[in-house]
Amino acid sequence: MGKKKSTKNVAAPAPVPAASEVTPLLKVPSPVAQHEERGIEMQEKNPLVKPIIPEVNPSVTHVDDVIPIRQELWELSSMAVQLSLRQMVRQAMTITDSAFQGHIGTKQLAGVALAAMWMGVPSTFIQFSIQAINTLCSQAYGAGNNKLVGIWLQTAIVFAVLGSIPVIIWYFCVGHLISITMEDQETVKYGSQFAMVMALGLIPQYIYGACSTYFAAQGIIMPATFCSALTMVLNVVLNRFYIYGAFGWKGMGFIGSPLATVTSTCLQLFFFLMYTVVLKGYHKPYWGGWSRECLNKERVKVFLSLAIPMGASSVVDWASATVAGAFSGFLGPNIAASQSVLGGVFGVANSAVSGFSTSTQIRMSRYLGKGNAGAAKRVLFLGASIVFAGAIIMLCAVLTLRNHIFQIWSNDPVIIGMCTDVLLVFVICILVAFVRFLLTAVMNALSLAHINLWANNFASWIIYVPFSYLLPITWGWGLDGFWWADTYGEMFKALILLWGVSRVDWDIAAKRAQAAAEADDDAAENDAEEEKKRLLAYENEALVGRTPESYRTPSAMTPSTPYHTPSARRRARSSARSVTYTPDLAKARSKTPNPRSQA
Template sequence: MATPSKQSGTLDRVASMTSRVFSSSLPSTSPIVEESLARDIAEDESDAAISEDEESESSTLRPSTSAPGGGAYSFVGSYRRPSFAGAGNRATVLPQIVRDHDRLSKEERKQALEEERSLLRDNNIIPPKHPQAEDSGRKRSLFGNYLSIPGGDRKVSRDEEAASGSDGVVDVASEVSPLLGDPNLPYGGHDDPDSINAKWEEAVAAGKIHTTWQREAKVIARYSAPLMVTFLLQYSLTVASIFTVGHIGTIELGAVSLASMSANITGYAIYQGLATSLDTLCAQAYGSGRKKLVGLQMQRMVVFLWTISIPIAVIWILAENILMVIVPEPAVARLAGQYLRVVLLGAPGYAAFEAGKRYVQAQGLFSASLYVLLICAPFNAFLNWLFVWKFKWGFIGAPIAVAITDNLLPLGLFVYVRFCSKTGMSCWNGFTRKAWQNWGPMVKLALPGVVMIEAEVLAFEVLTFASSYFGTTVLAAQSVLATLTSMTFQIPFPLSIAGSTRVANLIGATLADAARVSTRVTFTAAFFVGIMNVTLLSTLKDYIPRLFTSDPEVVRVVSAILPLCAAFQLFDALAANCNGILRGLGRQEVGGYVQLFCYYVIAMPISFGTAFGLGWGLWGLWTGVAIALGLVAVIEFTYLYRTDWQRSVDEARARNQEGGL
């Protein structure tokens, strides 16, 4: 950590003000974040005070520790946002997950309060939103044993019904009976934040909060559905080129795959890894009440990524010569180098979009990226068709379409923030020379993200390099297989993010039993998603390859390998969700070590040994991947099965108590 500046008094006050925010970060990065944010605040006199609007918004926010020394905890204090920017085509080892800042946006606070209100209502601690008719109450009791919260509903006798004197709401003294309040008001009048707060603390302390499979299934579906659409749309930017170019010829299909892989390893994964530091810096700046610093951090990252683009540009310009040495097919290397030189024009736009996504996500504007992709992804597919086939530009049309789309992405994000969002511009600080300063903490915080994303992406992308030694047909087949497996992965991975978010929130609220229920629901959903992918790839193995290429030999090779790829889809889905639950428990390092071990110590030796040593070719390359994914799923599932969930709750309580000091 850097030496404190001369303005020690100012920095001490800043550190004191933001101690709760910093204490919730990972231990290794907390000093870095504190140093960066404290320095920015000390230098920025215009951010010396929080606005009155922010004060009024935050006045109703309940702290994570409502009762120091072991009191109850709220969803509001432990709320984690159900989103994460995609980290590469196959990267599941997210570099870090930080607990969200204490100062939530109005929409996030409303969502967290609704979670508490809904659980209180379903556990019969407050009345329903609308008074129930007598007959509907009786109908509910018929199915109470199957659909209700355990312990929340009980059989009501006729005497109790008569004693209630209200629409099916029983006024019988018991530890689970709600205070009736005014039956004509929603939730019996127990709908204000203070009332919900008091009842939530009492209910959690008494162990009355339970959940059901039905409830958790709805929550997981609500969290994961928009993420799945976003991930599929973002990945379609790559798929569109492969779809379009694949029908030109085998060499072109192999070249676009090799170029995409090279761009991912040497460029896009670096941008994504470096931008992960904004997940911490922007959130912490927003949480400290210094909104303008969110814009400064984003602007600083854009300038930094554009600077990094200079050495990336050199590599991409010289890619043809580099690939000529590595790849045994000169024609493929030449086209791949041409692709990279053209797509380089879109690299600055892609970098700005990666930083811009974190800027809007720090403010809770998760729909911004989705709306932009809903427009840009179909437009990208149209441009590919227009340039490659309509204008007859051939192979070169694909990278031109990608470059245009990459530059449209940040432009679309700007339009959304400027004209479609009421609060997006509140964090913009204007263009400033400070974007060229204080890069050190940002780089330190970003390096682990780059290393982990690069490590996992490289483990999969190296298969494309290896397949090039078996000829252009096998390379083209590998392109199709890699695209298909990455596409199917865009469903279970968002599901794992949703599961991670839900488990983290429940653990933060000290609801260990509810977290276990949510975990079972997530694994069940992952199982069915895996089975769906297995069925899809295995039954359509002779038809799916024809969507990518018209070459009969490539279709034959892909059809032969697809059953193997289909077989590990179940393991892939379960492994992704194991990693999600581990992130929710705050033990993501376990998933990182397990996956990297299985990829490099297990998968790589088996893949190269069977492919080249035993002469299995492409089948051998994918055999190692299948075995590694199976091992990842088994090891991580066993770890989770033996995990002490109460320990995770105690750790969350300890973090919250430290944050409240």
């Protein structure tokens, strides 16, 4: 009778549709069923033990799927603020450089703006490629193979140093590239000088990117945050000192600005390694010393299989912006300088709001992976509301304080007047761009990044680039034409993505995401852990120094290929796992102690 009674007590009062639907798809017991089975077993062994049956909403499959809306809003906002602050730190360094250059002269600002666009094509390829070790180091860290974490760092450093050689050569040729569209030789000279000096900071910049990613994979990211903030302050001081001098020294003028940036980059790497390696020794558990194993053929093959697609995607994004931006050179230094100012204003606004798009993607991915479509849609609603509200506030501030904001970059009344004249189309473009950024994040969370890729490439090369020549140059629209071209491209992307979202069957998308998450052998032990990993990856990416982005327009601001979505991470883990099945590396792995197995 004891057994019959216990069975009756634990019988579910009502069926759990979501769990029963998902279980056949996954071919594994649902979480609710697992709780019930454990409760039955415990009471069968001891009738006095009352089974613990979680109270669940029949429409969800996990106990913690639905949290109060205030808590959801708090967690979403907290995550977004972390991401936005790191974006703003990096953007502040860009503002510092362009602001000092703009106050030196308009031609200096125009030359640097054109140079930065050409510099970005190869530089971002290396920067984004290095980010591949985020997945590889996380994989090794999660598997308890501590030595392998350090080996992947070595592979990335070797790749960064060797990859910097062709990039340096490219930087020395930037002056010739600028002269293709810019006839003013003084502007070309400033751009060429800027690129040549910036080439000196490439290797420390890339090594810092690799090291910060290495520590971020271990959950250590605050040192990078503090070092970036310190570097930002140093960059202001050094720009002022190198350009204008002090204590009787007259300074170096324009060339002092890129020298200050290079010095700041080197000091950033120095401070970061001094704290993380020398003082704290965070690397010790995950560093087995320099080894030729980092050059193993199969290991390099796996690294490149992840790195090259990531880098190639960034080149596609940057190339369209570079071609369209280079057209501004046909209209003279004033147009190029004005584009730089407006791009900088957009960079500030975007860094303040972009964190909410990314946090929306992360939270949606978490709920979809748990099979909860309703919670994912609620996050989308909250994220969209915050993004739109933030965008309106930011744009109202720009409209109200436009003269003061533009004067941060230039005191030239001609430049300020040109920027003011295009403010209407600028605001329209930014609003459409923010909508597109949010929709891009949604499609990434739904593992529909192929639609992002198609829409981004089509709009960039078929709409944005041709219109950037036709409207301002052929049809004589001037500066307005560049921003109308960008607006048309952003509208097309937003409409395609909106169409894609409207056709999504959220229940099916949730089931697929849940099936994929459960099928992943290397998934995190709980959803919060997986969410934390993605957040750390985005935070680190926001802090890694790259070619200044204030010279980019919205069309190229969001990469077409996501790097931290669940599907992308699973593909990367699948590629990383292939290393262990090669004969040479299997032998190497057998010699590497696994702390978890020893424990």
